Amino acid sequence: MLWDLKPSPEDLFADALRKHGVAFDRVRLREAMNRADRLLDDEFATLDGSDESGFWRSYDGIVLEELGAGFDVSIFAGELRSEFREAVTKVENWVPFPDATPALEAVRRKGLRTGMVSNATELARRVLRNLDMEKHFDFIVISDEVGVRKPHPKIFGIALELAGTVPSRTVFLGDKPATDIVGATRAGLRGVLVDRRDTFPDSRFDRIRNLDAIRHIL
DSSP: OOEEESSOHHHHHHHHHHHTTOOOOHHHHHHHHHHHHHHTHHHHTTOOSSOOHHHHHHHHHHHHHHHTOOSOHHHHHHHHHHHHHHHHTOGGGEEEOTTHHHHHHHHHHTTOOOEEEESOOTHHHHHHHHTTOGGGOSEEEEHHHHTOOTTSHHHHHHHHHHHTOOGGGOEEEESOIIIIIHHHHHTTOEEEEEOTTOOOTTOSSEEESSGGGGGGTO
């Protein structure tokens, strides 16, 4: 939501398809990945940060089926997962979305407290430091550090305590409906979906396409 991976997951998927000789275009690939995100959104919310290989085999299988690629998804998924793991662990591969810092600065100018709640490891803190974005947050809650993950209400409770506020006065923005918005809503917060790639056009939740629109919800 705040930063993007370069090369992006779409780029990595495209490279893997080329290696297997699969003909495709980027529009179809984006649509196929959006479909996989929609179909597996609830399952994504159940991941616990340990062995996620089965989930990603299912994800890759949906995308390959949408593209009409007929080969062993297990081999493909293993290769793609290796490439993704190598890319995601490099701090320098994470870049902020252009609207991220301006949005955070605008919120703080309003005198509001800001925090980040992430299902992540200590890598998230290293990325924040590398991007010089820590200064924009009053608090940061990392799942690996507190022992609980979204969508569990406890992690939102930890954030509320650090913010010194109550659920009814708090807005939570996230990019995964079942993980972020359902979790926040169940904890009593107002959840707003940041849907940058128009993955969930029929979402029942409040939805914005980018953080420039944050001024309309605060």
